[in-house]
Amino acid sequence: MTTTLITGANKSLGLETARRLVAAGHTVYAGMRDLTTGEAARELGAVPVQLDVTDDGSVASAIARLPELDVLVNNAGIIGGAADIDDLTPEIMRTTLETNVVGIVRVTQSALPLLRASANPVIVNVASGLGWPRFLLGHPDAQHVLAVPYPASKAAVIALTVQYARSLPGFRVNVSDPGFTATDFNGHRGHQTVTEGTDATVALACVGPDGPTGEFHDREGRIAY
Template structure:
């Protein structure tokens, strides 16, 4: 049976990913900072794990309690400051990078020994079209209408970080996805997609075989050309 660890799995995309992968036969560990908010994940059959991705000790403790990891899904993320250029500072950027980017490094480093025990190790990093330059500069796409210094920059970093991991970890399938504009707490439920539609890409990449792709950026319609 495939063992999957999902960060930020108490609600939204993380929770729906847990539901769909459990339905697909995975044993899912649902990581979350506050386990008192884990009732929904537990009700699905997920194993709730205390996991603060911004805390090295919490990450180490969470991974130490797992028997194995076949799939790591780095889903945890925050919007961060909405401040304009005159107010936005380095501390604002550091805050959003800590959760959205540095956490991927923390999680990947800690999980590598367990992933290497798997016959089909997979990492999926959740990015966004808001961090993809071609989308952000295309006037026909919604991403071009949204501005911000923190979240967008962090998601651009996630895309590049994933590419580099895919080169440095040839034995592991490492991909990143764009969920699309999905209705979640992150955007005040303004997205036009359901959470099920928003998890199509992450579920597809979490269930690939050993001959599956690596180093790709995909949405629910498939691979996006860089």
């Protein structure tokens, strides 16, 4: 049995990832800041666990609840605000990076001892095409995006993933791009469903020991560097 922890799993992409991995036979722990929002995850067969990626104590307590861990999906994130450059402040930038980047490091570092005990340790970090300069500069879906914090944080997630993969050769560590998916982040304007938006994440969460590592994937497969 594969044991999986997903952060930010109370709704949207995280909840759909939980649903699909439960269906694939994983024992899924659904991390969320507020357990009162955990009924949907519980109904899917996942185990809700209180986990705030910005809080050391919360992360440590959540990891301590796990009997074992094979797959970590770092999905939690915030949009960050400051859609207009004149609204950007250091505090908004700091808060976005704390959740979207430092939060991944906090959870991953805490989970490493359990993951190292797995026969097939897997980490999937959920980023965005908006963190990919080629996409951000040239894709029609990105032309309306002027915000700095969110794309910058997701660019950091992509780089972070590559360096984790290099540092953990016995692991499979990859990063996914959900694509323009209808979620609260974009007022449900995205043209993909949450199922389509989790295709890459779910596929990467299910790789074997001979699977890819250090790669960036969307639902069509690897995104070339």
